[in-house]
Amino acid sequence: MMKREVLLHHSERVDDLLTQDIGIIQSDEVFSFSMDAVLLARFASIPRRGRILDMCTGNGVIPLLLTTRSEAVIEGIEIQPRLADMARRSVAMNHLEDRVMIREGDLRELYLETGHGVYDAITVNPPYMPMNGSDIKLNEHQAIARHEIHCTLEEVIQSGARLLRPGGKLSMVHKPLRLAEIISLMQKYRLEPKVIRFVHPRLHMEANMVLIECIKDGKPEVRLRPPLIVYDDQGNYCQEMMEVYYGSSEGRS
Numbered sequence: 001m002m003k004r005e006v007l008l009h010h011s012e013r014v015d016d017l018l019t020q021d022i023g024i025i026q027s028d029e030v031f032s033f034s035m036d037a038v039l040l041a042r043f044a045s046i047p048r049r050g051r052i053l054d055m056c057t058g059n060g061v062i063p064l065l066l067t068t069r070s071e072a073v074i075e076g077i078e079i080q081p082r083l084a085d086m087a088r089r090s091v092a093m094n095h096l097e098d099r100v101m102i103r104e105g106d107l108r109e110l111y112l113e114t115g116h117g118v119y120d121a122i123t124v125n126p127p128y129m130p131m132n133g134s135d136i137k138l139n140e141h142q143a144i145a146r147h148e149i150h151c152t153l154e155e156v157i158q159s160g161a162r163l164l165r166p167g168g169k170l171s172m173v174h175k176p177l178r179l180a181e182i183i184s185l186m187q188k189y190r191l192e193p194k195v196i197r198f199v200h201p202r203l204h205m206e207a208n209m210v211l212i213e214c215i216k217d218g219k220p221e222v223r224l225r226p227p228l229i230v231y232d233d234q235g236n237y238c239q240e241m242m243e244v245y246y247g248s249s250e251g252r253s
Helices: 035-043 061-066 081-093 107-114 140-146 153-163 176-188 239-246
Strands: 013-016 023-026 051-055 073-078 100-104 119-124 164-174 191-200 209-216
Touching: 023 081, 035 061, 035 164, 035 209, 035 239, 051 061, 051 153, 061 073, 061 081, 061 100, 073 081, 081 100, 107 153, 119 153, 153 164, 153 176, 153 191, 164 176, 164 191, 176 191, 176 209
Parallel strands: 051 073, 051 119, 073 100, 119 164
Antiparallel strands: 013 023, 164 209, 191 209
């Protein structure tokens, strides 16, 4: 394990990412990555070289995981200053400053700085819950990460479409109950869904996550991959999940 020289703030800790020699700064008070981020980092089609962006990057878990699959330049953008700072410190702690750059800012305005159509691939694990006027019993950081406070689903997809080059790929993880809305919005902004995969907690349970990949200006054609089952009847990870967490770091290209 590499030597870790990093200043931790109150409530923070350093956790290991899978079996890779990578550590990440976490805080339950602010943000801790979960299975959806790991599955997205494994699912996404990314180039070996080029330019990759992770929107809503949080503490930078997805860019860090993607460094094990690609030699491309990987950027992350996060609107919350504290999370962006955690992500930058995690990048520095892993000596990946030449591979990963964390931006602090609003993803809706990033195209004003970078221009249109500059990324070969984009990943995004956006806030899942729309603002519906209900009382949000979370602290500010958690609320922003989970609810569409600073960006709506449409704004995320529109921003991705602006930033992707023609033929570029956007990969997203979200809740299945919003799948129809996701597909409709993707097609509205010329992002054609190409691959969909549902994630089920157990074999006979309803899916609680969906992974979806689309191509900028792609032709209409979608493939449904076999469902991913997380736990067996004994509550242990199924074989594929064991491979995701503890097996090869190589994903599909």
